[in-house]
Amino acid sequence: MSQNKLRNRQVLRGLLTEIKSKAKSLNTPIKIMEVCGTHTMAIHRHGLKKLLEDSGIEMVSGPGCPVCITPNEIHEAAINLVTENNNFILTTFGDMTRVPTRKGSIQTIVPAAGSQVKIVYSPEESLEIARKNPEKEIIFFGVGFETTIPSIALTVKIAAEEKISNFSVLSALWLVPPPLNALVSAKDTKIQGFLYPGHVSAIIGEKPYYFIAEKFNIPGAIAGFEPGDILLALSSILDQKKTGKAEVANEYSRVVRADGNPTALRVMDDMLKVKDSLWRGLGLIPKSGLQFKSKYSAFNAEKKHSLKIEGGSGDLPGCRCGEVLPGKISPPQCELFGKKCNPDSPYGPCMVSFEGACLAYYKYQR
Amino acid sequence: MCLGIPAKVIEVDESKHGKIDYLGTKVKTNFYLLEDVKKGDWVIVHAGFAISKLNEEEAKETMDLIREYIDHPET
Numbered sequence: 082m083s084q085n086k087l088r089n090r091q092v093l094r095g096l097l098t099e100i101k102s103k104a105k106s107l108n109t110p111i112k113i114m115e116v117c118g119t120h121t122m123a124i125h126r127h128g129l130k131k132l133l134e135d136s137g138i139e140m141v142s143g144p145g146c147p148v149c150i151t152p153n154e155i156h157e158a159a160i161n162l163v164t165e166n167n168n169f170i171l172t173t174f175g176d177m178t179r180v181p182t183r184k185g186s187i188q189t190i191v192p193a194a195g196s197q198v199k200i201v202y203s204p205e206e207s208l209e210i211a212r213k214n215p216e217k218e219i220i221f222f223g224v225g226f227e228t229t230i231p232s233i234a235l236t237v238k239i240a241a242e243e244k245i246s247n248f249s250v251l252s253a254l255w256l257v258p259p260p261l262n263a264l265v266s267a268k269d270t271k272i273q274g275f276l277y278p279g280h281v282s283a284i285i286g287e288k289p290y291y292f293i294a295e296k297f298n299i300p301g302a303i304a305g306f307e308p309g310d311i312l313l314a315l316s317s318i319l320d321q322k323k324t325g326k327a328e329v330a331n332e333y334s335r336v337v338r339a340d341g342n343p344t345a346l347r348v349m350d351d352m353l354k355v356k357d358s359l360w361r362g363l364g365l366i367p368k369s370g371l372q373f374k375s376k377y378s379a380f381n382a383e384k385k386h387s388l389k390i391e392g393g394s395g396d397l398p399g400c401r402c403g404e405v406l407p408g409k410i411s412p413p414q415c416e417l418f419g420k421k422c423n424p425d426s427p428y429g430p431c432m433v434s435f436e437g438a439c440l441a442y443y444k445y446q447r
Numbered sequence: 448m449c450l451g452i453p454a455k456v457i458e459v460d461e462s463k464h465g466k467i468d469y470l471g472t473k474v475k476t477n478f479y480l481l482e483d484v485k486k487g488d489w490v491i492v493h494a495g496f497a498i499s500k501l502n503e504e505e506a507k508e509t510m511d512l513i514r515e516y517i518d519h520p521e522t
Binding site: 118119147202205225226229232235278280281283284335342343344435 | 451475477479480481482491493494495498499502506
């Protein structure tokens with residue numbers, strides 16, 4: 082299963098030539114949002130950003146970085162848990178530990194007596210920690226989009242089946258289609274096309290994006306993460322723009338099925354319910370988040386530990402991550418970019434995460 | 448965060464737990480989210496869970512499309 086051709090220079094040159102001519106025939110520059118942070122990284126890493134710009138295609142980063150869009154009040158709730166309670170182990174994905182808040186970051190806080198912070202690769206690892214440490218209370222700070230949500234839900238399902246009583250999840254679970262709806266519904270929207278996320282779509286399929294084509298007539302294509310995948314998807318978006326007939330093209334069909342992953346969708350549906358959620362930079366979006374159904378309250382850290390997730394201290398002063406996420410500004414427009422805020426000492430979450438637009442710009446565009 | 452790696456299944460038991468081979472490293476993986484998976488399949492793995500099976504026919508189609516650009520790079 083070689084994917085080498087999707088990186089082959091000659092292939093990419095051919096694709097770029099075609100894209101250039103298609104973009105030129107539109108007679109006007111086009112602004113396309115790459116929704117997913119992994120796409121942002123790939124576009125910058127492979128040098129496509131500048132090449133596309135020269136062809137009249139402006140790529141704008143979207144809100145597809147879960148670490149970035151999780152507002153500080155949830156990060157601060159996690160910090161409170163592990164600093165105010167003895168004998169807790171807070172587990173989470175690596176990037177989450179570095180997000181700065183007014184209380185510091187999870188990495189820099191001093192845990193209470195007997196408490197610890199542990200980085201995990203898989204949600205299931207947190208369960209293993211719970212099994213091995215029955216005298217401790219394990220909180221998994223679980224963040225993610227539809228790609229990650231089924232894995233977090235399944236982990237809770239296993240915990241419930243095994244009756245593991247020292248484990249719960251502080252969840253920050255985000256759905257991708259609602260913020261896209263919010264972005265295109267805004268009066269001043271300038272987005273003329275969407276590069277849809279590959280692995281979120283592996284779970285949800287094509288249908289949840291149909292409204293963008295049907296109601297707003299904005300072209301889009303689901304893309305994989307090799308440079309060839311991205312260029313094929315952009316080529317389709319330009320074709321749609323040219324003909325004026327918007328659709329949801331699937332250019333990652335080796336991984337994404339039209340109806341997504343039915344097993345994963347069933348797990349989500351069985352265990353979780355939608356709620357209105359507050360996004361960094363995008364505000365409150367109706368039905369844009371998920372929470373565990375009451376049947377699983379014993380594994381919901383908010384309920385189990387009577388957490389109040391509200392009234393956090395907000396973004397750090399001067400950080401413009403909240404304007405980067407909806408594509409309002411590009412990272413170098415922030416006064417702190419590359420100065421006070423850099424990968425060694427990130428001031429905002431978009432510089433922390435490996436999917437953050439600021440980090441992508443810092444690494445590849447300076 | 449939505450990073451997924453393509454990898455080959457080298458082991459899967461009845462509880463849908465097993466291992467993948469990623470660049471020569473064996474990594475523990477949960478296959479519960481896949482309806483039908485067996486040793487030798489290629490899958491996309493994200494955060495310790497296999498989330499999709501690679502469709503070889505579709506992969507071939509993408510490659511065929513790509514091949515056109517190799518044959519006619521400047522057209």
